Amino acid sequence: MTDTAVAPTPQADLDEARWLLPVYAHTPVEPVWGEGVTVHTRDGRALLDFYGGHAVALLGYRHPRLLAALGGQAEELFFQSNSVPLAVRARAAERLVRFGPAGLSRAFLVNSGAEANENALRLAFRHTHRSRVIALEGSFHGRTAGAAAVTWKSQGWYGFPRTPFDVTFAPRKDLQALRAALGPDVAAVIVEPVQGMAGAIDLGAEYLAAARELTREAGALLIFDEVQCGMGRTGHPFAAQAYGVTPDLLTTAKGIAGGFPAGALLVTDEVGQGLKTGDLGTTFGGGPLACALIEAVIDAIEEDGLLPRVRQLSRLIRETCQVGPVAGIQGEGFLLGLRTTRPARAIVDELLTKGILAGTSGDPNVVRLLPPLVLEEAHVAALARALSEVRP
Numbered sequence: 001m002t003d004t005a006v007a008p009t010p011q012a013d014l015d016e017a018r019w020l021l022p023v024y025a026h027t028p029v030e031p032v033w034g035e036g037v038t039v040h041t042r043d044g045r046a047l048l049d050f051y052g053g054h055a056v057a058l059l060g061y062r063h064p065r066l067l068a069a070l071g072g073q074a075e076e077l078f079f080q081s082n083s084v085p086l087a088v089r090a091r092a093a094e095r096l097v098r099f100g101p102a103g104l105s106r107a108f109l110v111n112s113g114a115e116a117n118e119n120a121l122r123l124a125f126r127h128t129h130r131s132r133v134i135a136l137e138g139s140f141h142g143r144t145a146g147a148a149a150v151t152w153k154s155q156g157w158y159g160f161p162r163t164p165f166d167v168t169f170a171p172r173k174d175l176q177a178l179r180a181a182l183g184p185d186v187a188a189v190i191v192e193p194v195q196g197m198a199g200a201i202d203l204g205a206e207y208l209a210a211a212r213e214l215t216r217e218a219g220a221l222l223i224f225d226e227v228q229c230g231m232g233r234t235g236h237p238f239a240a241q242a243y244g245v246t247p248d249l250l251t252t253a254k255g256i257a258g259g260f261p262a263g264a265l266l267v268t269d270e271v272g273q274g275l276k277t278g279d280l281g282t283t284f285g286g287g288p289l290a291c292a293l294i295e296a297v298i299d300a301i302e303e304d305g306l307l308p309r310v311r312q313l314s315r316l317i318r319e320t321c322q323v324g325p326v327a328g329i330q331g332e333g334f335l336l337g338l339r340t341t342r343p344a345r346a347i348v349d350e351l352l353t354k355g356i357l358a359g360t361s362g363d364p365n366v367v368r369l370l371p372p373l374v375l376e377e378a379h380v381a382a383l384a385r386a387l388s389e390v391r392p
């Protein structure tokens with residue numbers, strides 16, 4: 001990969017600015033096609049994608065399994081809602097439940113991470129008849145009313161007159177604070193086992209196991225938000241399995257369908273018990289295209305042996321990429337934070353000039369890596385080389 005300067009503003013940027021609300025900062029590249037881990041831009045550059053479109057491109061680009069599943073299902077049946085049974089939906093739900101931690105036996109299929117969390121919170125209130133939720137400092141759970149209410153510092157953009165329920169934020173990895181915050185009115189504790197937006201902060205097996213115990217004792221439910229860290233990204237199906245801790249509810253989305261909008265909520269029999277027609281609902285969730293792709297993603301992870309590869313290459317990144325401006329590496333699997341000696345924004349920009357797409361995070365000194373699970377050794381070597389050429 002050759003060194004190329006960051007291009008001027010792409011035409012698509014100017015065209016978007018004419019018609020869309022100006023709510024996103026743009027990286028100055030316009031990808032037009034991709035293959036494997038590489039995206040090709042309109043101005044002819046080839047970039048190694050270590051960010052995966054916010055963790056969504058789980059299998060990279062043009063993956064044969066995704067193309068076959070999407071094409072095949074589109075030919076057969078493009079859409080039908082949840083008002084009719086579909087074999088592909090039943091198969092996707094079974095695959096997901098079997099992929100998830102033992103004990104979470106039922107799925108509800110939705111369209112996004114926020115929608116999955118919204119429904120997880122709704123079920124927690126229904127199940128416990130309680131009114132407060134504990135979330136952690138640094139958390140990100142989405143932008144809908146309930147999900148944003150449990151998102152740290154969402155007050156800056158919340159946009160609704162008030163939150164729909166009471167929330168207590170506890171410092172992360174602080175068991176004493178969690179114990180103190182719990183009380184008879186707490187319906188649920190919601191955590192990202194590896195906090196993504198915060199900069200790939202691993203809460204660790206010990207904290208999560210203790211949180212499991214504390215919530216059980218307090219009669220509150222434990223929700224794992226694995227929207228970003230789930231679907232193989234930790235090198236295990238979910239962080240729940242990586243840490244050996246089973247929550248009462250687990251949400252996932254992002255890469256679940258390799259880039260097609262989809263999300264899911266997995267729950268225990270106990271939480272699912274008593275639910276009846278109309279208690280939850282969604283139009284597009286569980287649509288046939290999404291379901292065919294969920295199946296294809298799980299097939300790829302399981303049949304192509306991607307989980308051990310993630311663990312192995314994650315180790316390789318840790319061993320070889322602590323160079324140049326990288327002072328330390330945190331996180332798990334392919335949800336990694338490079339702790340940098342200079343502002344992460346500048347380093348992400350410099351990496352782009354060297355053909356590497358990476359991301360920032362909520363921590364101004366953490367570069368976030370969320371590469372596709374199909375990453376190879378040569379890509380890690382290219383990243384290490386690029387980082388070593390960046391001024392410390």
Ligand SMILES: Cc1ncc(COP(=O)(O)O)c(C=O)c1O
Nearest residue numbers: 112113114140141142196227228
């Ligand atoms: C941990 C986590 N939860 C929830 C969400 C919200 O997901 P979505 O944008 O699909 O609604 C995100 C998105 O970044 C996330 O990282």
